[in-house]
Amino acid sequence: MTQFETERLILRPMTAADHDALADMIFDPQVVAYLRYRRVQSPAAFEQLFTTHFLADTTTVFGIERRRDHQLIGFYEFHGSGATGELTYALSPAAWGHGYVAEAGNCLMHYGFETLNYETIEAHYASANPNSGRVMAKMGMQAAGELHTFTSDKGEVIHVMRYLLTKATWRQLSA
Template sequence: MTQFETDRLIVRPMRPTDHDALQAMLLDPRVVAYLRYRVLQTPAQFTESFKTHFLADAHTVFGLERKSDHQLIGFYEFHSEATTGELTYALSPDAWGHGYVAEAGRPLMAYGFETLNYSRIEAHYASVNPRSGRVMAKLGMHDLGEMDTFILDDGELIHVMRYALSKKDWLIAKSA
């Protein structure tokens, strides 16, 4: 079982006991407003995704557990496409603004390059959420600009921004 510890977090595979905390997070429209998981609208849809995705791949999906109270506060995952890992993450609203995503991201970037052997890691964010872009920059990723747009149900136009880091650039930064 792959697990990492940081100063404040345990980054570990999801567990069946994470169901309720993750469901509360992914059924919260504030959390998923710009994520692929906004399509999960009901507890039944979430439970199916929890079983077939979140629990099914302990090598690419990780829960973020706060050490101080052992609560699941978020998740990180890689979606593999050839030699690129697309990074997705989310936190429960009470964990926003505490630096947890960047803290967990450092060992996960190393894991992506060293263990999953990605030649490139990408992450995307909605321009209306610039904090997510700042996290990507803190992880050493490079801003590649706008990659797409989509329209929310309420008609709001969302610009999807892309960050990426090559294994070569990661190795250079790591050795510096």
């Protein structure tokens, strides 16, 4: 089992015990507003996702657990496509603003580059959520422009921004 620890976090594969905490996140419109998981609308759809993705994938999907109370507060995952890993992350609202995603991301960048052997790691964020872009910058990622736009359920035009980090740049930053 691949597991990592930082000063405040344990990054580990999801377990059956994470079911309820993860369901709370996936069904919270604030958490998934700009994620692919916003389309998960029913308990049956969540069960399918939980079983076939979150539990089944133990090498690219990690629960973010606080060390002090062993609570699952989020998840972090890589979606690989050749030499590029796209990362997705989410936290429960009570965990926002504490630097957890950057802390987890800085740890998992090493794993993505050295173990998963990505040459580039990229992440996307919605312009309506600039805090996510700031987190990406804290992980050493660099702005790479607009990827595309879409219209939200509320009629708002959302610009999807792209950040990336190459293995070479990561190695320079880590030296």
